[in-house]
Amino acid sequence: MKKLTTKIAIIAATLATAISAHAGSITVKGSDTLVILAQKWAEVYMGKHPETKIQVSGGGSGVGFAALQSKQTDIADASRKIKSTEIQACIRAFYKAPREYKVAVDGLSVYVNNDNPVKELSLEQLEGIFTGRIKNWKEVGGNDGPISVYSRENNSGTYEFFKEHVLKGKDFVASAQMAQGTAMLLQGVSKDKGAIGYGGAAYGAGARALGIKKDENSKAIEPNEETVLNQTYPIWRYLYNYVNPALDKGEVASYLSWIRSDEGQKIVKEVGYYPLPANLREK
Template identity: 45%
Template sequence: MRTPLSPLLALVLIALASGCRRPAGSNAEDAGTRAAPEMSPRDTVTVKGSDTMVILVQRWAELFMKAHPEAKLQVTGGGSGTGIAALINGTTDLAMSSRTMKDAEARQVHQRDPQGPVELIVARDGVTFYVRADNPVDSLSLAQLKAIYLGDLENWKDVGGRDAPIIVYSRENSSGTYSFVKDEVLGGEDFTERALTLPGTAAVVHAVSLEKNGIGYGGGAFARGVKELKVRKEPQGEPIAPTAENVRSGAYPLSRALYFYLPRPATGVEKAFIDYALSSEGQQIVTQTGYFPVK
Protein backbone atom coordinates (compact mmCIF):
# COMPACT_ATOMS: atom_id res chain seq x y z
CA MET A 1 0.00 0.00 0.00
CA ARG A 2 1.31 3.52 -0.78
CA THR A 3 2.23 6.07 1.87
CA PRO A 4 -0.34 8.90 2.15
CA LEU A 5 0.59 12.16 0.42
CA SER A 6 2.09 14.94 2.53
CA PRO A 7 -0.47 17.62 3.53
CA LEU A 8 0.97 20.10 1.01
CA LEU A 9 0.81 17.75 -1.95
CA ALA A 10 -2.56 16.38 -0.92
CA LEU A 11 -3.97 19.91 -0.94
CA VAL A 12 -2.40 20.61 -4.32
CA LEU A 13 -3.93 17.47 -5.80
CA ILE A 14 -7.38 18.04 -4.34
CA ALA A 15 -7.60 21.73 -5.11
CA LEU A 16 -6.27 21.48 -8.62
CA ALA A 17 -8.25 18.38 -9.53
CA SER A 18 -11.45 20.10 -8.49
CA GLY A 19 -10.49 23.02 -10.67
CA CYS A 20 -10.19 20.77 -13.71
CA ARG A 21 -13.55 19.09 -13.29
CA ARG A 22 -16.82 20.44 -14.58
CA PRO A 23 -18.61 22.73 -12.09
CA ALA A 24 -21.24 20.93 -10.07
CA GLY A 25 -24.69 21.23 -11.52
CA SER A 26 -23.50 22.46 -14.91
CA ASN A 27 -24.44 20.88 -18.20
CA ALA A 28 -20.95 20.57 -19.64
CA GLU A 29 -21.11 19.86 -23.33
CA ASP A 30 -20.36 16.44 -24.74
CA ALA A 31 -17.28 17.53 -26.66
CA GLY A 32 -17.75 14.87 -29.31
CA THR A 33 -21.15 16.09 -30.41
CA ARG A 34 -21.83 19.66 -29.29
CA ALA A 35 -20.41 23.17 -29.65
CA ALA A 36 -16.64 23.28 -30.06
CA PRO A 37 -14.72 24.46 -26.97
CA GLU A 38 -12.14 27.24 -27.14
CA MET A 39 -8.92 25.61 -28.31
CA SER A 40 -5.90 27.59 -29.40
CA PRO A 41 -3.62 26.05 -32.07
CA ARG A 42 -0.71 24.06 -30.65
CA ASP A 43 1.45 21.06 -31.30
CA THR A 44 0.14 17.53 -30.82
CA VAL A 45 -1.03 16.76 -27.27
CA THR A 46 0.76 13.62 -26.09
CA VAL A 47 -0.91 11.11 -23.79
CA LYS A 48 1.29 8.31 -22.45
CA GLY A 49 1.24 5.57 -19.84
CA SER A 50 -0.99 2.74 -18.67
CA ASP A 51 -1.39 -0.14 -21.11
CA THR A 52 -4.62 -0.98 -19.30
CA MET A 53 -6.09 2.36 -20.35
CA VAL A 54 -4.83 2.49 -23.95
CA ILE A 55 -7.95 0.96 -25.54
CA LEU A 56 -10.23 3.43 -23.78
CA VAL A 57 -8.14 6.57 -24.24
CA GLN A 58 -7.43 5.84 -27.89
CA ARG A 59 -11.17 5.54 -28.47
CA TRP A 60 -11.79 8.82 -26.67
CA ALA A 61 -9.08 10.49 -28.76
CA GLU A 62 -10.40 9.06 -32.02
CA LEU A 63 -13.92 10.39 -31.48
CA PHE A 64 -12.74 13.70 -30.04
CA MET A 65 -10.48 14.41 -33.04
CA LYS A 66 -13.25 13.41 -35.42
CA ALA A 67 -15.44 16.12 -33.90
CA HIS A 68 -12.53 18.59 -33.65
CA PRO A 69 -10.16 18.17 -36.62
CA GLU A 70 -8.01 21.04 -35.31
CA ALA A 71 -7.13 18.95 -32.24
CA LYS A 72 -4.26 16.45 -32.47
CA LEU A 73 -3.75 13.82 -29.79
CA GLN A 74 -1.20 11.02 -29.74
CA VAL A 75 -1.90 8.16 -27.33
CA THR A 76 0.75 5.52 -26.50
CA GLY A 77 1.20 2.93 -23.76
CA GLY A 78 4.33 1.65 -22.07
CA GLY A 79 3.00 1.30 -18.54
CA SER A 80 1.86 3.66 -15.79
CA GLY A 81 5.39 4.17 -14.49
CA THR A 82 6.58 5.09 -17.97
CA GLY A 83 3.80 7.65 -18.35
CA ILE A 84 4.47 9.22 -14.96
CA ALA A 85 8.22 9.34 -15.68
CA ALA A 86 7.45 11.12 -18.96
CA LEU A 87 5.28 13.61 -17.05
CA ILE A 88 8.13 14.26 -14.63
CA ASN A 89 10.69 14.89 -17.36
CA GLY A 90 8.29 16.93 -19.48
CA THR A 91 7.99 14.61 -22.48
CA THR A 92 4.25 14.05 -22.21
CA ASP A 93 1.36 16.42 -21.62
CA LEU A 94 -0.85 13.92 -19.84
CA ALA A 95 -0.07 10.62 -18.11
CA MET A 96 -2.45 7.66 -17.93
CA SER A 97 -2.07 5.57 -14.80
CA SER A 98 -3.82 2.54 -13.36
CA ARG A 99 -2.24 3.28 -9.97
CA THR A 100 -1.98 6.35 -7.77
CA MET A 101 1.10 8.51 -8.10
CA LYS A 102 3.74 7.88 -5.45
CA ASP A 103 4.77 10.67 -3.08
CA ALA A 104 8.26 10.90 -4.58
CA GLU A 105 6.79 11.18 -8.08
CA ALA A 106 4.34 13.86 -6.96
CA ARG A 107 7.18 15.87 -5.41
CA GLN A 108 9.16 15.72 -8.65
CA VAL A 109 6.19 16.97 -10.67
CA HIS A 110 5.57 19.71 -8.09
CA GLN A 111 9.21 20.80 -8.26
CA ARG A 112 8.91 21.17 -12.02
CA ASP A 113 5.64 23.12 -11.79
CA PRO A 114 4.30 24.42 -8.43
CA GLN A 115 0.73 24.13 -9.78
CA GLY A 116 0.94 20.36 -10.07
CA PRO A 117 0.41 17.53 -10.05
CA VAL A 118 -3.27 17.35 -10.95
CA GLU A 119 -5.01 14.01 -10.40
CA LEU A 120 -8.29 13.03 -12.06
CA ILE A 121 -10.22 9.77 -11.84
CA VAL A 122 -11.61 9.15 -15.33
CA ALA A 123 -12.88 5.55 -15.11
CA ARG A 124 -12.91 2.46 -12.91
CA ASP A 125 -11.66 -1.05 -13.48
CA GLY A 126 -11.44 -4.42 -11.83
CA VAL A 127 -8.10 -6.25 -11.98
CA THR A 128 -9.00 -9.74 -13.08
CA PHE A 129 -7.14 -13.03 -13.16
CA TYR A 130 -7.49 -14.98 -16.38
CA VAL A 131 -7.29 -18.69 -17.14
CA ARG A 132 -8.04 -20.52 -20.36
CA ALA A 133 -11.73 -21.17 -20.97
CA ASP A 134 -11.34 -24.94 -20.51
CA ASN A 135 -9.64 -24.63 -17.10
CA PRO A 136 -12.00 -26.28 -14.54
CA VAL A 137 -11.12 -23.73 -11.84
CA ASP A 138 -13.73 -20.94 -11.64
CA SER A 139 -12.62 -19.05 -8.53
CA LEU A 140 -9.65 -18.52 -6.25
CA SER A 141 -9.26 -16.82 -2.89
CA LEU A 142 -6.93 -13.88 -2.39
CA ALA A 143 -4.74 -16.17 -0.29
CA GLN A 144 -4.52 -18.72 -3.13
CA LEU A 145 -3.68 -16.01 -5.67
CA LYS A 146 -0.95 -14.76 -3.36
CA ALA A 147 0.46 -18.26 -2.91
CA ILE A 148 0.46 -18.86 -6.69
CA TYR A 149 2.22 -15.58 -7.49
CA LEU A 150 4.75 -16.01 -4.67
CA GLY A 151 5.51 -19.52 -5.95
CA ASP A 152 4.18 -21.37 -2.89
CA LEU A 153 1.46 -23.12 -4.93
CA GLU A 154 2.71 -24.68 -8.16
CA ASN A 155 0.08 -27.25 -9.16
CA TRP A 156 -3.53 -26.73 -10.18
CA LYS A 157 -4.62 -29.78 -8.18
CA ASP A 158 -3.84 -27.81 -5.00
CA VAL A 159 -6.65 -25.37 -5.82
CA GLY A 160 -9.20 -27.84 -7.16
CA GLY A 161 -7.95 -28.15 -10.72
CA ARG A 162 -6.22 -30.76 -12.84
CA ASP A 163 -2.88 -32.32 -11.89
CA ALA A 164 -0.68 -29.96 -13.89
CA PRO A 165 1.90 -27.26 -13.18
CA ILE A 166 0.64 -23.67 -12.93
CA ILE A 167 2.23 -21.48 -15.60
CA VAL A 168 2.35 -17.97 -14.14
CA TYR A 169 2.23 -14.88 -16.35
CA SER A 170 2.88 -11.38 -15.05
CA ARG A 171 3.48 -7.81 -16.24
CA GLU A 172 6.71 -5.79 -16.30
CA ASN A 173 7.50 -3.72 -13.21
CA SER A 174 6.72 -0.41 -14.95
CA SER A 175 3.08 -1.49 -15.14
CA GLY A 176 0.55 0.04 -12.76
CA THR A 177 -1.30 -3.27 -12.77
CA TYR A 178 1.90 -5.03 -11.66
CA SER A 179 2.20 -2.54 -8.78
CA PHE A 180 -1.46 -2.96 -7.87
CA VAL A 181 -1.22 -6.76 -7.71
CA LYS A 182 2.05 -6.59 -5.79
CA ASP A 183 0.49 -4.27 -3.20
CA GLU A 184 -3.06 -5.60 -2.98
CA VAL A 185 -2.52 -9.33 -3.54
CA LEU A 186 1.09 -10.05 -2.57
CA GLY A 187 1.23 -7.63 0.34
CA GLY A 188 4.32 -5.96 -1.09
CA GLU A 189 6.30 -9.19 -1.53
CA ASP A 190 8.11 -10.04 -4.77
CA PHE A 191 6.65 -12.18 -7.54
CA THR A 192 7.93 -15.70 -7.99
CA GLU A 193 11.00 -16.05 -10.21
CA ARG A 194 8.94 -18.55 -12.23
CA ALA A 195 6.61 -15.80 -13.43
CA LEU A 196 6.90 -15.11 -17.16
CA THR A 197 6.93 -11.34 -17.68
CA LEU A 198 5.06 -9.98 -20.69
CA PRO A 199 5.00 -6.41 -22.06
CA GLY A 200 1.28 -5.71 -22.01
CA THR A 201 -2.12 -7.00 -20.91
CA ALA A 202 -3.01 -8.05 -24.45
CA ALA A 203 0.12 -10.21 -24.50
CA VAL A 204 -0.87 -11.80 -21.18
CA VAL A 205 -4.37 -12.61 -22.44
CA HIS A 206 -2.97 -14.08 -25.65
CA ALA A 207 -0.49 -16.26 -23.75
CA VAL A 208 -3.18 -17.55 -21.37
CA SER A 209 -5.53 -18.30 -24.27
CA LEU A 210 -2.86 -20.61 -25.72
CA GLU A 211 -1.58 -22.21 -22.49
CA LYS A 212 -4.14 -24.53 -20.86
CA ASN A 213 -2.28 -24.41 -17.53
CA GLY A 214 -1.64 -20.68 -17.52
CA ILE A 215 -2.84 -17.86 -15.29
CA GLY A 216 -2.41 -14.14 -15.83
CA TYR A 217 -3.89 -10.84 -14.74
CA GLY A 218 -4.92 -7.48 -16.14
CA GLY A 219 -7.83 -5.15 -16.75
CA GLY A 220 -11.26 -6.64 -17.36
CA ALA A 221 -11.61 -4.87 -20.72
CA PHE A 222 -8.94 -7.17 -22.18
CA ALA A 223 -10.66 -10.42 -21.20
CA ARG A 224 -11.41 -11.81 -24.67
CA GLY A 225 -11.18 -15.55 -25.33
CA VAL A 226 -10.24 -16.34 -21.72
CA LYS A 227 -12.14 -16.97 -18.49
CA GLU A 228 -12.19 -14.39 -15.70
CA LEU A 229 -11.86 -15.99 -12.29
CA LYS A 230 -14.17 -15.02 -9.46
CA VAL A 231 -12.30 -13.94 -6.34
CA ARG A 232 -13.01 -14.87 -2.71
CA LYS A 233 -11.91 -12.45 -0.02
CA GLU A 234 -11.69 -15.29 2.51
CA PRO A 235 -10.74 -18.92 1.85
CA GLN A 236 -14.33 -20.10 2.32
CA GLY A 237 -15.99 -16.83 1.32
CA GLU A 238 -18.39 -16.10 -1.51
CA PRO A 239 -16.81 -16.02 -4.99
CA ILE A 240 -17.27 -12.50 -6.37
CA ALA A 241 -17.24 -11.83 -10.12
CA PRO A 242 -15.71 -8.63 -11.56
CA THR A 243 -19.05 -7.33 -12.83
CA ALA A 244 -19.89 -3.64 -13.31
CA GLU A 245 -22.08 -3.63 -10.19
CA ASN A 246 -19.45 -5.34 -8.03
CA VAL A 247 -16.65 -3.07 -9.24
CA ARG A 248 -18.65 0.13 -8.73
CA SER A 249 -19.82 -0.91 -5.27
CA GLY A 250 -16.38 -2.12 -4.22
CA ALA A 251 -17.70 -5.61 -3.50
CA TYR A 252 -15.16 -7.04 -5.92
CA PRO A 253 -11.96 -7.04 -3.85
CA LEU A 254 -9.65 -5.92 -6.67
CA SER A 255 -11.54 -2.83 -7.83
CA ARG A 256 -9.49 0.27 -8.66
CA ALA A 257 -9.64 3.73 -10.17
CA LEU A 258 -7.99 4.77 -13.45
CA TYR A 259 -6.30 8.16 -13.52
CA PHE A 260 -5.16 11.05 -15.66
CA TYR A 261 -2.22 13.03 -14.24
CA LEU A 262 -1.21 16.48 -15.48
CA PRO A 263 1.70 18.74 -14.53
CA ARG A 264 -0.64 21.73 -14.11
CA PRO A 265 -4.35 22.60 -14.53
CA ALA A 266 -5.52 21.74 -18.03
CA THR A 267 -6.28 24.41 -20.62
CA GLY A 268 -7.18 24.45 -24.32
CA VAL A 269 -7.22 21.12 -26.09
CA GLU A 270 -6.21 19.20 -22.97
CA LYS A 271 -9.11 20.59 -20.92
CA ALA A 272 -11.59 20.05 -23.76
CA PHE A 273 -10.42 16.43 -24.08
CA ILE A 274 -10.72 15.81 -20.35
CA ASP A 275 -14.17 17.39 -20.28
CA TYR A 276 -15.17 15.02 -23.09
CA ALA A 277 -13.79 11.98 -21.25
CA LEU A 278 -15.84 12.89 -18.17
CA SER A 279 -18.97 13.85 -20.13
CA SER A 280 -21.98 11.57 -20.43
CA GLU A 281 -20.87 10.57 -23.93
CA GLY A 282 -17.31 9.90 -22.79
CA GLN A 283 -18.51 7.78 -19.89
CA GLN A 284 -20.75 5.79 -22.23
CA ILE A 285 -17.59 4.92 -24.16
CA VAL A 286 -16.09 3.73 -20.87
CA THR A 287 -18.87 1.16 -20.62
CA GLN A 288 -18.74 0.24 -24.32
CA THR A 289 -15.01 -0.55 -24.13
CA GLY A 290 -15.35 -2.81 -21.09
CA TYR A 291 -14.42 -0.47 -18.26
CA PHE A 292 -16.68 1.07 -15.64
CA PRO A 293 -17.84 4.72 -15.47
CA VAL A 294 -16.87 7.11 -12.70
CA LYS A 295 -20.54 7.80 -11.93
Protein backbone atom coordinates in the same frame (compact mmCIF):
# COMPACT_ATOMS: atom_id res chain seq x y z
CA MET B 1 -22.62 48.93 -43.84
CA LYS B 2 -20.59 49.76 -40.79
CA LYS B 3 -23.02 47.82 -38.55
CA LEU B 4 -22.83 44.81 -40.89
CA THR B 5 -19.03 44.92 -40.83
CA THR B 6 -19.09 45.06 -37.04
CA LYS B 7 -21.45 42.08 -36.83
CA ILE B 8 -19.22 40.07 -39.18
CA ALA B 9 -16.19 40.96 -37.08
CA ILE B 10 -17.98 39.83 -33.90
CA ILE B 11 -19.04 36.54 -35.48
CA ALA B 12 -15.51 35.95 -36.78
CA ALA B 13 -14.04 36.67 -33.36
CA THR B 14 -16.52 34.29 -31.70
CA LEU B 15 -15.67 31.51 -34.13
CA ALA B 16 -11.97 32.11 -33.66
CA THR B 17 -12.39 31.88 -29.89
CA ALA B 18 -14.35 28.62 -30.20
CA ILE B 19 -11.71 27.12 -32.48
CA SER B 20 -8.80 28.24 -30.32
CA ALA B 21 -10.43 26.57 -27.31
CA HIS B 22 -9.86 23.21 -29.00
CA ALA B 23 -7.09 23.82 -31.55
CA GLY B 24 -3.72 22.24 -30.91
CA SER B 25 -1.94 18.98 -30.25
CA ILE B 26 -2.33 16.86 -27.11
CA THR B 27 0.07 14.11 -26.11
CA VAL B 28 -1.11 11.23 -23.91
CA LYS B 29 1.30 8.61 -22.59
CA GLY B 30 1.38 5.88 -19.96
CA SER B 31 -0.75 2.96 -18.82
CA ASP B 32 -1.10 -0.01 -21.17
CA THR B 33 -4.32 -0.87 -19.33
CA LEU B 34 -5.76 2.48 -20.40
CA VAL B 35 -4.28 2.66 -23.89
CA ILE B 36 -7.20 1.05 -25.76
CA LEU B 37 -9.65 3.35 -23.98
CA ALA B 38 -7.40 6.39 -24.48
CA GLN B 39 -7.14 5.63 -28.20
CA LYS B 40 -10.93 5.36 -28.51
CA TRP B 41 -11.45 8.60 -26.59
CA ALA B 42 -8.96 10.34 -28.89
CA GLU B 43 -10.57 8.93 -32.03
CA VAL B 44 -14.08 10.08 -31.07
CA TYR B 45 -12.95 13.48 -29.78
CA MET B 46 -10.90 14.24 -32.91
CA GLY B 47 -13.93 13.29 -35.01
CA LYS B 48 -15.86 16.03 -33.24
CA HIS B 49 -12.92 18.49 -33.09
CA PRO B 50 -10.76 17.86 -36.19
CA GLU B 51 -8.66 20.92 -35.38
CA THR B 52 -7.30 19.07 -32.30
CA LYS B 53 -4.74 16.29 -32.78
CA ILE B 54 -4.28 13.75 -29.98
CA GLN B 55 -1.35 11.32 -29.89
CA VAL B 56 -1.70 8.29 -27.58
CA SER B 57 0.98 5.79 -26.60
CA GLY B 58 1.42 3.20 -23.82
CA GLY B 59 4.50 1.81 -22.14
CA GLY B 60 3.18 1.57 -18.58
CA SER B 61 2.08 3.95 -15.83
CA GLY B 62 5.70 4.49 -14.77
CA VAL B 63 6.58 5.57 -18.30
CA GLY B 64 3.70 8.05 -18.24
CA PHE B 65 4.80 9.58 -14.94
CA ALA B 66 8.41 9.86 -16.17
CA ALA B 67 7.17 11.60 -19.33
CA LEU B 68 5.06 13.98 -17.24
CA GLN B 69 8.07 14.86 -15.08
CA SER B 70 10.27 15.49 -18.13
CA LYS B 71 7.50 17.48 -19.86
CA GLN B 72 7.31 14.95 -22.71
CA THR B 73 3.55 14.47 -22.36
CA ASP B 74 0.55 16.64 -21.60
CA ILE B 75 -1.44 13.85 -19.91
CA ALA B 76 -0.12 10.80 -18.07
CA ASP B 77 -2.42 7.77 -18.06
CA ALA B 78 -2.15 5.60 -14.95
CA SER B 79 -3.72 2.42 -13.62
CA ARG B 80 -2.54 3.24 -10.08
CA LYS B 81 -2.26 6.33 -7.90
CA ILE B 82 0.88 8.40 -8.23
CA LYS B 83 3.60 7.72 -5.64
CA SER B 84 4.94 10.39 -3.28
CA THR B 85 8.37 10.15 -4.93
CA GLU B 86 6.77 10.81 -8.33
CA ILE B 87 4.88 13.81 -6.93
CA GLN B 88 8.14 15.22 -5.60
CA ALA B 89 9.82 14.71 -8.99
CA CYS B 90 6.98 16.65 -10.63
CA ILE B 91 7.31 19.46 -8.09
CA ARG B 92 11.02 19.70 -8.89
CA ALA B 93 10.23 19.74 -12.61
CA PHE B 94 7.32 22.20 -12.74
CA TYR B 95 6.97 23.46 -9.15
CA LYS B 96 3.53 21.98 -8.50
CA ALA B 97 2.02 18.60 -7.76
CA PRO B 98 0.25 17.13 -10.81
CA ARG B 99 -3.52 17.36 -10.91
CA GLU B 100 -5.32 14.02 -10.62
CA TYR B 101 -8.54 13.02 -12.38
CA LYS B 102 -10.37 9.73 -11.95
CA VAL B 103 -11.51 8.73 -15.46
CA ALA B 104 -12.88 5.16 -15.22
CA VAL B 105 -13.28 2.18 -12.91
CA ASP B 106 -11.71 -1.24 -13.50
CA GLY B 107 -12.25 -4.67 -12.04
CA LEU B 108 -8.72 -6.04 -12.18
CA SER B 109 -9.42 -9.55 -13.46
CA VAL B 110 -7.58 -12.82 -12.87
CA TYR B 111 -7.52 -14.89 -16.05
CA VAL B 112 -7.04 -18.60 -16.72
CA ASN B 113 -7.11 -20.66 -19.88
CA ASN B 114 -10.61 -21.45 -21.17
CA ASP B 115 -9.98 -25.20 -20.64
CA ASN B 116 -9.10 -24.78 -16.96
CA PRO B 117 -11.91 -26.22 -14.75
CA VAL B 118 -11.13 -23.88 -11.83
CA LYS B 119 -13.88 -21.26 -11.52
CA GLU B 120 -12.90 -19.31 -8.42
CA LEU B 121 -9.99 -18.56 -6.10
CA SER B 122 -9.55 -16.67 -2.83
CA LEU B 123 -7.19 -13.74 -2.36
CA GLU B 124 -5.04 -15.98 -0.14
CA GLN B 125 -4.83 -18.60 -2.89
CA LEU B 126 -3.89 -15.93 -5.44
CA GLU B 127 -1.12 -14.73 -3.15
CA GLY B 128 0.15 -18.31 -2.84
CA ILE B 129 0.06 -18.90 -6.61
CA PHE B 130 1.71 -15.67 -7.69
CA THR B 131 4.45 -15.85 -5.03
CA GLY B 132 5.21 -19.50 -5.86
CA ARG B 133 3.99 -21.12 -2.63
CA ILE B 134 1.22 -22.93 -4.55
CA LYS B 135 2.68 -24.66 -7.61
CA ASN B 136 0.10 -27.21 -8.79
CA TRP B 137 -3.52 -26.70 -9.84
CA LYS B 138 -4.65 -29.71 -7.77
CA GLU B 139 -3.81 -27.67 -4.63
CA VAL B 140 -6.70 -25.33 -5.45
CA GLY B 141 -9.22 -27.86 -6.78
CA GLY B 142 -7.99 -28.13 -10.37
CA ASN B 143 -6.35 -30.82 -12.45
CA ASP B 144 -2.96 -32.26 -11.55
CA GLY B 145 -0.54 -30.03 -13.44
CA PRO B 146 1.96 -27.20 -12.92
CA ILE B 147 0.77 -23.61 -12.65
CA SER B 148 2.32 -21.20 -15.17
CA VAL B 149 2.30 -17.66 -13.78
CA TYR B 150 2.04 -14.74 -16.19
CA SER B 151 2.62 -11.18 -14.99
CA ARG B 152 2.99 -7.65 -16.26
CA GLU B 153 6.43 -6.02 -16.20
CA ASN B 154 7.49 -3.97 -13.19
CA ASN B 155 7.03 -0.60 -14.96
CA SER B 156 3.32 -1.37 -15.12
CA GLY B 157 0.85 0.24 -12.74
CA THR B 158 -1.19 -2.97 -12.91
CA TYR B 159 1.87 -4.94 -11.73
CA GLU B 160 2.35 -2.58 -8.80
CA PHE B 161 -1.35 -2.53 -7.89
CA PHE B 162 -1.54 -6.35 -7.93
CA LYS B 163 1.67 -6.71 -5.94
CA GLU B 164 0.46 -4.25 -3.28
CA HIS B 165 -3.18 -5.32 -2.97
CA VAL B 166 -3.05 -9.07 -3.70
CA LEU B 167 0.52 -10.16 -2.88
CA LYS B 168 0.70 -7.76 0.11
CA GLY B 169 4.04 -6.46 -1.10
CA LYS B 170 5.66 -9.86 -1.62
CA ASP B 171 7.69 -10.58 -4.77
CA PHE B 172 6.28 -12.48 -7.72
CA VAL B 173 7.58 -16.02 -8.21
CA ALA B 174 10.90 -15.91 -10.07
CA SER B 175 9.57 -18.15 -12.84
CA ALA B 176 6.75 -15.74 -13.75
CA GLN B 177 6.63 -14.96 -17.46
CA MET B 178 6.62 -11.18 -17.87
CA ALA B 179 4.48 -9.58 -20.58
CA GLN B 180 4.94 -6.05 -21.88
CA GLY B 181 1.20 -5.42 -22.08
CA THR B 182 -2.07 -7.00 -21.02
CA ALA B 183 -2.90 -8.05 -24.59
CA MET B 184 0.39 -9.95 -24.79
CA LEU B 185 -0.23 -11.53 -21.39
CA LEU B 186 -3.69 -12.73 -22.47
CA GLN B 187 -2.20 -14.24 -25.64
CA GLY B 188 0.09 -16.33 -23.45
CA VAL B 189 -2.71 -17.42 -21.12
CA SER B 190 -4.97 -18.36 -24.03
CA LYS B 191 -2.32 -20.76 -25.40
CA ASP B 192 -1.14 -22.28 -22.11
CA LYS B 193 -3.59 -24.65 -20.36
CA GLY B 194 -1.77 -24.28 -17.04
CA ALA B 195 -1.61 -20.50 -17.16
CA ILE B 196 -2.89 -17.81 -14.83
CA GLY B 197 -2.47 -14.06 -15.23
CA TYR B 198 -4.13 -10.75 -14.43
CA GLY B 199 -5.17 -7.61 -16.27
CA GLY B 200 -7.80 -5.00 -16.94
CA ALA B 201 -11.43 -5.95 -17.48
CA ALA B 202 -11.42 -4.85 -21.12
CA TYR B 203 -8.83 -7.46 -22.17
CA GLY B 204 -10.67 -10.75 -21.63
CA ALA B 205 -10.63 -12.22 -25.16
CA GLY B 206 -9.17 -15.72 -25.34
CA ALA B 207 -9.25 -16.41 -21.60
CA ARG B 208 -11.72 -16.61 -18.73
CA ALA B 209 -11.97 -14.38 -15.67
CA LEU B 210 -12.27 -16.12 -12.30
CA GLY B 211 -14.62 -15.33 -9.46
CA ILE B 212 -12.63 -13.98 -6.51
CA LYS B 213 -13.29 -14.58 -2.80
CA LYS B 214 -12.10 -12.21 -0.06
CA ASP B 215 -11.44 -15.27 2.11
CA GLU B 216 -12.25 -18.97 2.24
CA ASN B 217 -15.66 -18.34 3.83
CA SER B 218 -16.78 -15.64 1.39
CA LYS B 219 -18.83 -16.01 -1.75
CA ALA B 220 -16.89 -15.78 -5.00
CA ILE B 221 -17.60 -12.50 -6.83
CA GLU B 222 -17.19 -12.14 -10.58
CA PRO B 223 -16.06 -8.82 -12.04
CA ASN B 224 -18.93 -6.97 -13.72
CA GLU B 225 -20.32 -3.44 -13.69
CA GLU B 226 -22.53 -4.00 -10.64
CA THR B 227 -19.92 -5.74 -8.46
CA VAL B 228 -17.12 -3.34 -9.41
CA LEU B 229 -19.14 -0.15 -8.90
CA ASN B 230 -20.59 -1.32 -5.58
CA GLN B 231 -17.07 -2.44 -4.61
CA THR B 232 -18.04 -6.01 -3.67
CA TYR B 233 -15.57 -7.39 -6.23
CA PRO B 234 -12.33 -7.52 -4.18
CA ILE B 235 -9.83 -6.24 -6.78
CA TRP B 236 -11.39 -3.03 -8.13
CA ARG B 237 -9.56 0.23 -8.80
CA TYR B 238 -9.86 3.64 -10.40
CA LEU B 239 -8.00 4.55 -13.59
CA TYR B 240 -6.45 8.01 -13.72
CA ASN B 241 -5.29 10.95 -15.80
CA TYR B 242 -2.55 13.19 -14.37
CA VAL B 243 -1.67 16.61 -15.77
CA ASN B 244 0.66 19.51 -15.02
CA PRO B 245 -1.71 22.17 -13.58
CA ALA B 246 -0.13 24.81 -15.84
CA LEU B 247 -1.29 22.80 -18.88
CA ASP B 248 -4.80 22.17 -17.55
CA LYS B 249 -6.41 24.86 -19.68
CA GLY B 250 -7.54 25.41 -23.25
CA GLU B 251 -7.73 22.27 -25.37
CA VAL B 252 -6.23 20.03 -22.67
CA ALA B 253 -8.84 21.12 -20.10
CA SER B 254 -11.64 20.76 -22.64
CA TYR B 255 -10.50 17.23 -23.49
CA LEU B 256 -10.16 16.17 -19.85
CA SER B 257 -13.63 17.54 -19.08
CA TRP B 258 -15.10 15.69 -22.07
CA ILE B 259 -13.52 12.41 -20.93
CA ARG B 260 -15.36 12.72 -17.61
CA SER B 261 -18.65 13.79 -19.22
CA ASP B 262 -21.58 11.44 -19.89
CA GLU B 263 -20.43 11.21 -23.51
CA GLY B 264 -16.87 10.26 -22.57
CA GLN B 265 -18.07 7.80 -19.97
CA LYS B 266 -20.32 6.08 -22.51
CA ILE B 267 -17.13 5.14 -24.38
CA VAL B 268 -15.67 3.68 -21.17
CA LYS B 269 -18.48 1.14 -21.10
CA GLU B 270 -18.24 0.42 -24.83
CA VAL B 271 -14.54 -0.44 -24.49
CA GLY B 272 -15.15 -2.79 -21.57
CA TYR B 273 -14.34 -0.82 -18.43
CA TYR B 274 -16.86 0.69 -16.02
CA PRO B 275 -18.04 4.32 -16.06
CA LEU B 276 -17.53 6.72 -13.19
CA PRO B 277 -20.39 7.14 -10.74
CA ALA B 278 -22.45 10.29 -11.33
CA ASN B 279 -20.84 12.26 -8.49
CA LEU B 280 -17.39 11.99 -10.14
CA ARG B 281 -18.50 13.06 -13.62
CA GLU B 282 -18.07 16.44 -15.25
CA LYS B 283 -21.40 18.21 -15.67
